[in-house]
Amino acid sequence: MKKREVLVTHHGRTVYGFFYEPDAKEYPLIIMSHGYNGHKSDFEISAEYFAENGIGTVCYTFCGGSVRDESSFSTTEMTLYTEEEDLCAVLDEVLTWKQVQKDRIFLFGGSQGGFVSAMAAADRREHVKGLILLYPALCIPDNWNTRFEKEEDIPSKLEFWGMELGNKFFRTLRGLDIHTYIRQFKQPVLIMHGDQDEIVPIEYGKNAAEEYAQGKLEVFTGEIHGFTENGNRRMEAMALYFVHDVIGIGRK
Template sequence: MEKSWMLWNFVERWLIALASWSWALCRISLLPLIVTFHLYGGIILLLLIFISIAGILYKFQDVLLYFPEQPSSSRLYVPMPTGIPHENIFIRTKDGIRLNLILIRYTGDNSPYSPTIIYFHGNAGNIGHRLPNALLMLVNLKVNLLLVDYRGYGKSEGEASEEGLYLDSEAVLDYVMTRPDLDKTKIFLFGRSLGGAVAIHLASENSHRISAIMVENTFLSIPHMASTLFSFFPMRYLPLWCYKNKFLSYRKISQCRMPSLFISGLSDQLIPPVMMKQLYELSPSRTKRLAIFPDGTHNDTWQCQGYFTALEQFIKEVVKSHSPEEMAKNFIKCNNYIMFPFLIIALYFDLCRMIKNVPFRSVLCLYCLKSDIKL
């Protein structure tokens, strides 16, 4: 018992000594902290406030950008077309998210050869809210319409994010490629507002599969929009890593060399119309058009007079440029050139299967072969 008491007495003294030493160390450390805060407290406080605000903004950027529940019940009820044939489709993305699509087929003359428009909507509501616009496209443009609800919108699963929307767009394009009843050579992308950024990304990554792109009242990037909406705060000086969602369309448009139509409503109070003009100027496409509607607002430019005429003329121009006769006219101009004919014989025969009724001489010109080459 005596030995046990001595042991506990030793431990008690040791703990008291350790506590005294720790308290002394704390007092010594506290002094420079007090002096530092007295001298630089304002700067430190501002820095902490800035870091806190940046953290909150980064955390809630998705809330500020995506509005899948506006208007109310948008996640519960998706209107469907009435009186016309349509398909309510569900597909899976590469990361397993289930997406809801609506396919409206054009059933008029030459319907098997009708172009297909993949429709990417804005940051609120669901595909059902775009049906009035889509049905007018169907009637006026004589095209197939495939409307897409991003993840977290309508009946689609998951939560919206930039990378998620990109995966969604890839999954939709892959699905179109599996449909034997859709013309794979006439795939158009249409995107309004946020959908324009999604369309530009998809086109930049799939230029070989996209015939043309049409974007309406979209933006250069999220950082550009932040600088516009929060002009009282120096958002333009924030580095890109501060933004959870970037959507850098002004960079990606340089990879979109396919025919491009830029639709701008000059009465847009949300996205500055100058951004549409800048995207048009940044586009490297040889066939690019800028359609301007002075009375067009952010969501209702499609109701302006001449809107569908502009889209119709653009689509006809693109389809005509892809016709065998028009391609033959272009090929015939290059038949003075030759480039490794025996390395591309396989490509030549592939083209022969794709393009019928085109003169043998003209087909060779696609691959820069002289017309007198003997294969």
């Protein structure tokens, strides 16, 4: 397994990421998207695990999606739509790599990155073989639209969980219907969600699994928002099995 830096420039900004390359001539690939104020290193252990098991993996930082982001894109300019643009740009980049099996690309996202991955999977469904969501924050529009009932209630800026958000983030949530995206994606989906999650109620995971055409929910007993080390090891094994099952490895 080899690790190298990946830079993807689009819309006047640059996404910084890492590529974990398996020791194989060709391979499936997973694009891993971090959660709110996360970083490209958040899923590094999992990315190495997948690469060591023959699956290429790209981890990256959303532009403006983290105080540790290396791009010059401001956190106050970030929205779920700019993050989707980042993910789609990464997808376009890996589609140019000769070793990647183009019909075996998976999106993987945690929390807010799960929401963004669900959007991108629908909009780029012709290129996405399957979708893996960890405690996906599908509650984001509900939460903020409830807090700011009227558009004039939205502040120009707001510091939230250590990161400053701009007016655009909240305005673009008005009318954003995740169910529209869910209904458009017909490929297999694996959702893993802790039953003690106080940030994103597990009902969001349950409802999404039922609404997806091929959705499956794995409940992680005792896990909160962001899995423990043991939970992550279980998640990795389930995700690997999911990928193998979808692409037909191990079937007789």
